[in-house]
Amino acid sequence: MQDVNDIVRKINPPMVEGDHDYGSVTDKISDITLKKRTPFGWFIGFGISFMVAQLLLFTTLYLVTNGVGIWANNQPVGWAFPIINFVWWIGIGHAGTLISAILLLLNQKWRTSINRFAEAMTLFAVACAGLFPILHTGRPWLAYWLLPYPNTMGMWPQFRSPLMWDVFAVSTYATVSLLFWYVGLIPDIATLRDRAKNKWFKYAYGLLSWGWRGSARHWHRYEIAYLLLAGLSTPLVLSVHSIVSLDFSVAQLPGWHATIFPPYFVAGAIFAGFAMVLILTIPLRVWYNMKDLITDTHLIYMGKVMLATGLIVCYGYAMEAFFAWYSAAEYEVFMMYNRMFEGPYWWSYWLLILCNGISIQFLWFKRFRESPFWLFIISIVVSIGMWLERFVIIITSLQRDFLPSSWGMYSPTIFDWTMYIGTIGFFFALIFLFVRMLPVISIFEVRTLLPEAEVKRKGEEH
Amino acid sequence: MKPPRIRLMKDNIYGLMAEFDSSTELVEAAEKVRDAGYTKTDAFSPFPIHEMDEALGIKRSILSYLVFGGGITGLLLGLGLQYYTHVIDYPIIVGGRPHFSLPAFVPPAYELTILLASFTAVLGMLFLNGLPRPYHPVFNVPRFNLASREKFFLLIESADPQFDYPETREFMESLEAQEVFIVDE
Numbered sequence: 342m343q344d345v346n347d348i349v350r351k352i353n354p355p356m357v358e359g360d361h362d363y364g365s366v367t368d369k370i371s372d373i374t375l376k377k378r379t380p381f382g383w384f385i386g387f388g389i390s391f392m393v394a395q396l397l398l399f400t401t402l403y404l405v406t407n408g409v410g411i412w413a414n415n416q417p418v419g420w421a422f423p424i425i426n427f428v429w430w431i432g433i434g435h436a437g438t439l440i441s442a443i444l445l446l447l448n449q450k451w452r453t454s455i456n457r458f459a460e461a462m463t464l465f466a467v468a469c470a471g472l473f474p475i476l477h478t479g480r481p482w483l484a485y486w487l488l489p490y491p492n493t494m495g496m497w498p499q500f501r502s503p504l505m506w507d508v509f510a511v512s513t514y515a516t517v518s519l520l521f522w523y524v525g526l527i528p529d530i531a532t533l534r535d536r537a538k539n540k541w542f543k544y545a546y547g548l549l550s551w552g553w554r555g556s557a558r559h560w561h562r563y564e565i566a567y568l569l570l571a572g573l574s575t576p577l578v579l580s581v582h583s584i585v586s587l588d589f590s591v592a593q594l595p596g597w598h599a600t601i602f603p604p605y606f607v608a609g610a611i612f613a614g615f616a617m618v619l620i621l622t623i624p625l626r627v628w629y630n631m632k633d634l635i636t637d638t639h640l641i642y643m644g645k646v647m648l649a650t651g652l653i654v655c656y657g658y659a660m661e662a663f664f665a666w667y668s669a670a671e672y673e674v675f676m677m678y679n680r681m682f683e684g685p686y687w688w689s690y691w692l693l694i695l696c697n698g699i700s701i702q703f704l705w706f707k708r709f710r711e712s713p714f715w716l717f718i719i720s721i722v723v724s725i726g727m728w729l730e731r732f733v734i735i736i737t738s739l740q741r742d743f744l745p746s747s748w749g750m751y752s753p754t755i756f757d758w759t760m761y762i763g764t765i766g767f768f769f770a771l772i773f774l775f776v777r778m779l780p781v782i783s784i785f786e787v788r789t790l791l792p793e794a795e796v797k798r799k800g801e802e803h
Numbered sequence: 804m805k806p807p808r809i810r811l812m813k814d815n816i817y818g819l820m821a822e823f824d825s826s827t828e829l830v831e832a833a834e835k836v837r838d839a840g841y842t843k844t845d846a847f848s849p850f851p852i853h854e855m856d857e858a859l860g861i862k863r864s865i866l867s868y869l870v871f872g873g874g875i876t877g878l879l880l881g882l883g884l885q886y887y888t889h890v891i892d893y894p895i896i897v898g899g900r901p902h903f904s905l906p907a908f909v910p911p912a913y914e915l916t917i918l919l920a921s922f923t924a925v926l927g928m929l930f931l932n933g934l935p936r937p938y939h940p941v942f943n944v945p946r947f948n949l950a951s952r953e954k955f956f957l958l959i960e961s962a963d964p965q966f967d968y969p970e971t972r973e974f975m976e977s978l979e980a981q982e983v984f985i986v987d988e
Binding site for chain 1: 825827833845846847849853855856867870888889893898900907908911913915917920924925927928929931932938942948950951952
């Protein structure tokens with residue numbers, strides 16, 4: 342019998358390990374939020390992230406008082422770090438939506454333990470992403486000019502431009518992600534309300550839960566709404582990164598003008614996002630002792646998704662090179678040659694291949710896939726690689742286009758770097774706050790994973 | 804001196820509530836309540852139970868139709884906005900494309916479709932559920948705070964035409980409940 346159980350376990354691994362019931366999963370997850378003492382490690386983590394976030398604050402201050410000239414953006418590289426970082430962050434956000442929406446539609450039960458903080462990650466990543474184009478406008482207080490509203494200038498935004506599509510796509514994405522995340526939180530906030538001892542927390546959670554009481558009629562509409570949101574988010578997330586890629590591929594520039602861009606960018610986004618989910622999950626499950634809820638199986642599945650999407654991205658790299666040659670267009674051929682061998686940033690291309698192409702090949706092997714340590718290392722390498730991908734696409738294409746007389750060198754200034762690193766601190770500071778204040782794992786959905794949640798009819802065996 | 808308050812059972816209670824330990828028990832009890840002809844009923848559980856819809860006789864919500872309407876509104880709004888700005892109010896030829904460049908107008912209209920449909924889904928769900936509603940009589944039952952944790956509750960409201968205090972209470976006690984509570988108004 343032992344053998345049969347082993348086989349069943351292998352085919353259909355349990356998503357919640359250990360002896361858990363409804364009460365114990367509730368306590369375990371909500372205690373992170375409700376217990377009085379904040380762990381010392383939390384202060385260290387939050388403190389470091391918050392200090393790094395000050396780089397963002399001071400750079401923004403300096404930027405607003407001095408103008409975008411503090412960055413290295415200049416002809417011919419007018420789009421540099423701001424858009425690299427924008428695309429990097431927004432791509433990271435996509436894994437959260439993939440986990441919460443697409444895996445829900447595909448009925449993948451393993452999403453349940455990781456969807457909540459993956460969605461939080463999405464929100465915070467989109468917040469970081471949104472900062473860059475807004476600050477890059479130079480006068481961020483006039484960023485509302487991007488929106489269509491009747492104005493005294495008698496002008497309207499140009500809807501034929503992908504940049505305008507971006508405004509609609511990214512703002513819709515941020516809003517819908519927030520709605521999806523909050524709807525998922527309502528029943529769990531009600532749990533916190535019922536468990537909180539402190540009067541003020543009870544009051545605050547009571548307000549945020551909107552008086553949720555777990556009624557069957559409410560659950561009925563709730564589930565319809567949740568499923569519809571998943572169905573709406575799925576095409577949304579694919580459209581957002583496709584539109585981001587159109588910012589480039591609609592232009593005539595060699596290195597940007599490629600039809601493969603939308604799917605290749607979407608795969609890259611999911612690839613980078615899963616890397617970030619792993620970077621967040623692996624320490625979280627150790628620090629909060631959550632290995633029974635976020636099991637090794639979860640990590641292995643995420644590793645496999647990373648491998649699959651990484652291979653699609655590698656196919657994209659191969660096709661870029663192939664079509665540069667196959668097109669026989671001399672500017673395309675030169676672009677690729679310049680990017681790979683001759684240009685000043687030739688090494689960034691090979692570093693990119695190393696980070697995104699070579700490093701993930703280790704995931705074919707069980708030894709690496711099943712080791713949280715190696716998954717963590719590979720995820721960090723992939724995150725760097727995905728940043729380099731945008732660097733290569735944006736910088737090397739703009740540096741040398743058609744006319745040698747208009748070529749130019751680009752090297753980032755210190756403020757390009759402080760702004761970028763500052764957003765990383767900002768992102769992690771938000772993650773730390775979220776972990777302390779709201780349930781990191783969807784409690785009500787984890788309850789449904791327990792075997793006793795299934796309704797067993799008399800005379801029916803499951 | 805005020806006269807002592809007389810407890811008129813049918814008038815000043817909101818209903819009767821039975822507590823159960825498992826989702827299976829709740830569903831079985833709900834089926835019996837439905838078969839006994841009660842209609843003003845509700846069940847409370849710490850997670851959604853799909854079998855409950857049938858057991859309680861819950862009709863499919865109109866929410867999906869509302870969301871469809873929201874989506875169509877978003878689509879028309881998006882196309883209308885672009886038609887008005889680029890054809891009526893400020894026609895200008897860009898890149899040799901027609902004033903009404905439909906392919907280019909698809910992405911903003913598409914995003915607005917999703918935006919309005921999502922808002923309809925969330926706000927419609929809250930509205931149809933009668934939320935936000937911070938106070939509700941069921942919260943008067945002290946053990947009800949376990950409904951968001953591990954216990955399952957079944958409610959028959961006193962507003963139900965079949966509700967009769969001693970009889971309904973006896974009926975609920977016959978459902979193998981852990982305990983039956985009176986829900987104060």
